[in-house]
Amino acid sequence: MKMKKKVKRYCPYCKKHTIHTVERAKKRKASELTWGQRQFRRVTAGYGGYPRPLPSGAKPVKKLDLRYKCSECGKMHERSNGGFRARILELIE
Numbered sequence: 001m002k003m004k005k006k007v008k009r010y011c012p013y014c015k016k017h018t019i020h021t022v023e024r025a026k027k028r029k030a031s032e033l034t035w036g037q038r039q040f041r042r043v044t045a046g047y048g049g050y051p052r053p054l055p056s057g058a059k060p061v062k063k064l065d066l067r068y069k070c071s072e073c074g075k076m077h078e079r080s081n082g083g084f085r086a087r088i089l090e091l092i093e
Contacts, residue, residue: 001086005093011070012077020068022091061085 009020030037043051063083069076 001088002090002092005091007068009068011073011075013073013075014070019071021071023067023069024089024091025065025067059085061087064089 003022006019006021008017010016011018011020032038032041040051063085065078065083067076067078
């Protein structure tokens with residue numbers, strides 16, 4: 001799918017339509033200090049199997065996480081409906 005790098009969208013901070021730049025959100029490294037990660041490390045330490053069943057019916061395409069940056073106020077926001085699915089996203093001028 002091809003998408004323009006600059007689109008006119010509604011900015012919830014400016015409360016009007018402005019030009020936004022589109023960028024994909026990058027996945028950051030998971031924190032080792034969260035409760036779930038500490039629990040996972042504790043359960044998998046030592047002898048024993050994987051603590052939960054492995055996922056079986058994975059979807060072939062992940063949802064895209066797009067961020068829109070307002071050109072006036074400089075704040076970023078996401079899509080209200082949680083994104084959409086596409087195999088390939090190409091940002092063009």
